[in-house]
Amino acid sequence: MLYQLQHYWWLVVTLLGAFLVFLMFVQGGQSLIFGIVKNDTEKSLVINALGHKWELTFTTLVTFGGAMFASFPLYYSTSFGGAYWLWMAILFLFVIQAVSFEYRKKAGNILGAKTYETFLFLNGSLGTILLGVAVGTFFSGGSFTMDKMSITSLESPVISQWTNGWHGLDAIVVPFNLLMGIVVYLAARTLGLLYVIKQIEMETLVQKAKTQIKVTGTAFVITFVALLIHLFTMTGYSVSPETGIINPVKYKYFFNMTELVWPSIMLICGVLLVLYGLSTTYFSKGKHSFFLTGGGVILAVWSILICAAFNNTAFFVSTINIQQSLTLYNSSSSEFTLKVMAYASLFIPFVLAYVAYVWKSLTKTKMSESELNQPDSHKY
Amino acid sequence: MLLASLLGLSRLQFALTAMFHWLFVPLTIGLGFIIAIMETYYVRTGNEFWKRTTKFWMKIFAINFAIGVATGIILEFQFGTNWSNYSWFVGDIFGAPLAIEGIFAFFLESTFFAIMFFGWEKVSKKAHLLSTWLVAIGTILSALWILVANAWMQFPTGMEFNPDTARNEMTDFWAVALSPVAINKFIHTVTNCFVIAAVVVIGISSWYLFKKREDEFSRKSIRIASVFGMVSLVILIWSGDGSAVHVAKKQPMKLAAMEGLYQSTEGTPIVAFAILNPKKKISDMEVDSLAYSLQKPFLVNISIPQGLSLLVDRKMNSFVPGIEDIINGGYKYTDQYGNQQIALPVKERMRRGKLAVNALAAYQMAKEAGDEQSKEYALRTLRENYRHFGYGFIEKPSDIVPNVPLTFYAFHIMVILGGFFLLLFGLAIFLDRKGMLTRFKWFHLMAIISIPLVYICTQAGWIVAEVGRQPWTIQDLLTTNASLSGVSSSAVLTTTIMFFVLFSVLLAAELTIMFKVIKKGPAAQ
Numbered sequence A: 001m002l003y004q005l006q007h008y009w010w011l012v013v014t015l016l017g018a019f020l021v022f023l024m025f026v027q028g029g030q031s032l033i034f035g036i037v038k039n040d041t042e043k044s045l046v047i048n049a050l051g052h053k054w055e056l057t058f059t060t061l062v063t064f065g066g067a068m069f070a071s072f073p074l075y076y077s078t079s080f081g082g083a084y085w086l087w088m089a090i091l092f093l094f095v096i097q098a099v100s101f102e103y104r105k106k107a108g109n110i111l112g113a114k115t116y117e118t119f120l121f122l123n124g125s126l127g128t129i130l131l132g133v134a135v136g137t138f139f140s141g142g143s144f145t146m147d148k149m150s151i152t153s154l155e156s157p158v159i160s161q162w163t164n165g166w167h168g169l170d171a172i173v174v175p176f177n178l179l180m181g182i183v184v185y186l187a188a189r190t191l192g193l194l195y196v197i198k199q200i201e202m203e204t205l206v207q208k209a210k211t212q213i214k215v216t217g218t219a220f221v222i223t224f225v226a227l228l229i230h231l232f233t234m235t236g237y238s239v240s241p242e243t244g245i246i247n248p249v250k251y252k253y254f255f256n257m258t259e260l261v262w263p264s265i266m267l268i269c270g271v272l273l274v275l276y277g278l279s280t281t282y283f284s285k286g287k288h289s290f291f292l293t294g295g296g297v298i299l300a301v302w303s304i305l306i307c308a309a310f311n312n313t314a315f316f317v318s319t320i321n322i323q324q325s326l327t328l329y330n331s332s333s334s335e336f337t338l339k340v341m342a343y344a345s346l347f348i349p350f351v352l353a354y355v356a357y358v359w360k361s362l363t364k365t366k367m368s369e370s371e372l373n374q375p376d377s378h379k380y
Numbered sequence B: 001m002l003l004a005s006l007l008g009l010s011r012l013q014f015a016l017t018a019m020f021h022w023l024f025v026p027l028t029i030g031l032g033f034i035i036a037i038m039e040t041y042y043v044r045t046g047n048e049f050w051k052r053t054t055k056f057w058m059k060i061f062a063i064n065f066a067i068g069v070a071t072g073i074i075l076e077f078q079f080g081t082n083w084s085n086y087s088w089f090v091g092d093i094f095g096a097p098l099a100i101e102g103i104f105a106f107f108l109e110s111t112f113f114a115i116m117f118f119g120w121e122k123v124s125k126k127a128h129l130l131s132t133w134l135v136a137i138g139t140i141l142s143a144l145w146i147l148v149a150n151a152w153m154q155f156p157t158g159m160e161f162n163p164d165t166a167r168n169e170m171t172d173f174w175a176v177a178l179s180p181v182a183i184n185k186f187i188h189t190v191t192n193c194f195v196i197a198a199v200v201v202i203g204i205s206s207w208y209l210f211k212k213r214e215d216e217f218s219r220k221s222i223r224i225a226s227v228f229g230m231v232s233l234v235i236l237i238w239s240g241d242g243s244a245v246h247v248a249k250k251q252p253m254k255l256a257a258m259e260g261l262y263q264s265t266e267g268t269p270i271v272a273f274a275i276l277n278p279k280k281k282i283s284d285m286e287v288d289s290l291a292y293s294l295q296k297p298f299l300v301n302i303s304i305p306q307g308l309s310l311l312v313d314r315k316m317n318s319f320v321p322g323i324e325d326i327i328n329g330g331y332k333y334t335d336q337y338g339n340q341q342i343a344l345p346v347k348e349r350m351r352r353g354k355l356a357v358n359a360l361a362a363y364q365m366a367k368e369a370g371d372e373q374s375k376e377y378a379l380r381t382l383r384e385n386y387r388h389f390g391y392g393f394i395e396k397p398s399d400i401v402p403n404v405p406l407t408f409y410a411f412h413i414m415v416i417l418g419g420f421f422l423l424l425f426g427l428a429i430f431l432d433r434k435g436m437l438t439r440f441k442w443f444h445l446m447a448i449i450s451i452p453l454v455y456i457c458t459q460a461g462w463i464v465a466e467v468g469r470q471p472w473t474i475q476d477l478l479t480t481n482a483s484l485s486g487v488s489s490s491a492v493l494t495t496t497i498m499f500f501v502l503f504s505v506l507l508a509a510e511l512t513i514m515f516k517v518i519k520k521g522p523a524a525q
Helices: A002-023 A025-030 A040-051 A054-071 A073-082 A084-103 A113-140 A148-152 A175-199 A203-232 A252-260 A262-283 A289-309 A335-345 A348-362 A369-373 B006-045 B048-081 B084-118 B125-154 B173-177 B180-210 B215-250 B252-259 B286-294 B307-313 B323-328 B346-369 B372-393 B404-433 B441-467 B489-520
Strands: A144-146 A160-162 A235-239 A246-250 B159-162 B167-170 B270-276 B298-304 B332-334 B340-342 B472-474
Touching: A002 A025, A002 A054, A002 A175, A002 A289, A002 A335, A025 A040, A025 A054, A025 A113, A025 A175, A040 A084, A040 A113, A040 A175, A040 A203, A040 A369, A054 A073, A054 A084, A054 A335, A054 B048, A054 B084, A073 A084, A073 A144, A073 A160, A073 B048, A073 B084, A084 A113, A084 B048, A084 B489, A113 A175, A113 A289, A148 B084, A148 B346, A175 A203, A175 A262, A175 A289, A203 A252, A203 A262, A235 A252, A246 A252, A252 A262, A252 A289, A262 A289, A335 B084, A335 B167, A348 B084, B006 B048, B006 B125, B006 B180, B006 B215, B006 B441, B006 B489, B048 B084, B048 B180, B048 B215, B048 B489, B084 B125, B084 B167, B084 B173, B084 B472, B125 B173, B125 B180, B125 B472, B159 B372, B180 B215, B180 B404, B180 B441, B215 B252, B215 B307, B215 B404, B252 B323, B252 B404, B270 B307, B270 B404, B323 B346, B346 B372, B404 B441
Parallel strands: none
Antiparallel strands: A144 A160, A235 A246, B159 B167, B270 B298, B332 B340
C-alpha cells in the first residue's frame, strides 16, 4: 500500500507542477513588459488581463510547496535547506510579484508604477528561469549529504547538509538546469503571448504578439527538443525498492519512458498538441491555441516529471554520495499520512471544477480599454 | 550573544516574517466577514448605499490581502530553508495541514477573490454575494489549518516516533485536527481577527465623523462593526480563559513566564499589575542561584489572591508551579490522563532525554549489525524515555526558561487592551442606540487611537504564544536549536536584512496607499 501511495503522491505533486508551468503564462505575460508591451494603455491592458489570474498561479505554487512538504518532507528539508540561495532568490522574485498588481497604479505607492512593473518583469523572466533551474535538479541532483541518524549527534544534529558554500547557486551553472530554466521561461512566454492574443481587445498589440509568438514559440520548441535529447542521453540513478541501494544507469530517463510506455504516450501527445496549437496561431486565427498549447505543455511536463522518480529512479541525487540520494521510498511521509492526504486529494476535482467555472465566467469578454475606463471597476 | 548565532538569526527572521504577516492577515480575515454582511444587506435591500459601502471596505481588504499573500509564502518556504531538520523530524504531521490548507482554503480564496473584485458586472448579484462569502470562509479555513499545525507544535498528539525513519509519524489525524488546543487556538485567533477588523472599521469611520464627513456611511459601518466586534470579543475572552487552562496543563513553563511566577505556593495569586524586578534571574550556578532566589520577583505588584489557581484549576487552593518549581521538580500534578504524578527535575529530564537520543543511535547500530537483542533493548529504552527526547538537546536547566519580561509584559498588555476594547465596543453600541455617534469628539479620538492599540494587542498575543514556548519547536520533543538547517549565520543575516528592507518599504507603501484611499473616502468609489 505504501508503495502505491508514494507513487500516487508523486503523480499528484507533479501534476500540480505541470499545472504550475501552464499557469505561469501569467509570468510569461509579465516578461513582455518593456518588450512588445510598451505604452501605458498596453501595459494596463496586459497587467489587468493577467491580474485576474495571477493568484491562481501563486496559489498553485504555494500548494505545490505544501504538497511536497506533506508527501516528501525529506525533499523539502534537503533541497530548501541545502539549495538555500536558489530558493531564497525564487522566493524574493515571487514576493515582489504578489504586491505589484495591486499597488502599481495606486496613489501613494512610494516606489512608482515603473518599479512595480520592473518587479513584474523580473518575476516573469528571472523567476521562471530560476524555478526551471530548481526543477532541473530533479534530474541533475545536488551536492548534499543526508543522514537521518544525524539527529542523534547532539552537537550537530543537522540531517541534510549542502557540501559547498554556494548553497544552490551552483545549480544555476549546471548546463542541464540552465537549459531547463530557459525552456520553462520560453514555455511561460509562449503561453503568455497566446493569452494576450486570446484575451486582449487591441488590434495593434495582438498583431505585435502574433509576430513575436513566431520567434518565441519556435525557440521554445527547439530548446525543448534539445532538453529532451539531453535528458534521454543522461545517466540516471536506479534504486532497488527492496534494499534501497542506488546504482547509475545510462540513458535511465529514456528507459523510463520506453519501459513505462504511458509517459511516452503522454509526452508524444503533449508535443503534438503544442505543435498543433502553435501552428493554428502561426497559420490561422488560433482561437483555441492557448488551451491547446497549454494542454500540451501540461502533458509534456507531467510525463517528464513522472519519469524523474517512477520506475525506481532516484529523484534528487546526491552527487557527493549517491547512496544518500532521495527516492520515493526514503523521502516520503508515512503510509498513514499519505493515506489521509489521499482522501483530502479527492477534493481536487471539485477545486478544478470551480476554478474552471470562475475562469469561464470572468473571461467571457475580452479585456478592453472600455472595461478599464469603467469608473466603478477594480483595476490594477 | 543569541542574536549573532544561527539560532538567534533564524528565530529573528521567523519572528520578523510572522509578525509582519500578522499585520495584514487578521484584518482580511475579519474584514471579509464584515464585507460579506454588508453585501448581504445590499442584495437584500437593493440599496446602492450598501454597494458603495461594501466596495469601499473591499478596497481596504484588497490592499491588505496582497501583502498577506506575499508574506505567507515566505513562512511556508522558511520551514524548509531555515528549519530543515524540523521539516523532516515532524514533516509527516506538520506538512499535512499545510497541504490541506492549500487544497481546501487557498484555492477557494484566490479563485473567488477574482469574482469578488472583477465580477460585479459579469455574474449575477447572488453569485457575487456567494463569492464574497466563499472568500470569507476560505480565509477562515486557511486560519484553521495553519492553527492546527501550530497547536500541534505546542501540544504534540496523535503521533508516534518511528526509530527506523528517525521522525514522528501521524497515527491519528483527528487527534491532530481536533485537538482541544487546536480548537481553542482557532476560536481565539479568529475572533481576534474579527475584533481587529471591527476596531479598524470603527476607527476609520470615527475619523470621518471627527472630520464631519461621510455621516451615514460611518454611522452604519460602526453599527455593524460594534455589534460584530462585541460578540467576537466576548467569545475571544472566553477562549482566552480556555487557552490559559490548556497552557497550565501542557506548557506550565509558559504560564509561569506569563505570570512572572518563580516560586509558588498553594492558592497561587494572579498578577493584576506589576513591574518585574530586573535583578531576578535563574542561574545554573548554585552560588548565584541562591542569591537570585532571594531576589523578589517584582518591584511593584498588585495581585488577586488565589486568582491563578482559580483560573487554571477552578480550585482555590491548587498549586500552580513557578519557574523555579518546574526546574527543581518535586511537586504533584495531574497528567493529561488524569493520573497524579510527581514532577521530575529538569536535570533528570535532561538525563532521560540524552538516554532516549543515545538509545536511538544504539538502535540504529544494532539494526545494522543485525543484533536483535540489543535492538530490542535500545527500542525499549527509547520508548520509555521518548517524552523527554527534546531535553537531550538542552545544555543547562536555565535553557528551558523563555524570556520572562517579554512574555510577562506581552501577556499583561494583551489582557489590559482586551478590556479596553470591551469599553470601546460598549460605548459604540450605546452611542449608536442613543443616536449620539457624531456628537463626542473624545469618542472619535478614542476609536482612532484604538487602531494602533489593537495591532499592539494582537502582536503581544503572538509573543505570548511563541516566545513563551521557547526553547521548543515541538513541546518537550524538539528544541529550536536542533531544528535548524545547515546554513551559515551570515547567510541568514543577509536574508534577514533583505526581508527587513523589503518589509519596511512594503509597509510604508501599504500605509500610504491606505491613507490615500481613506482620505478619498467611500463617496469617491
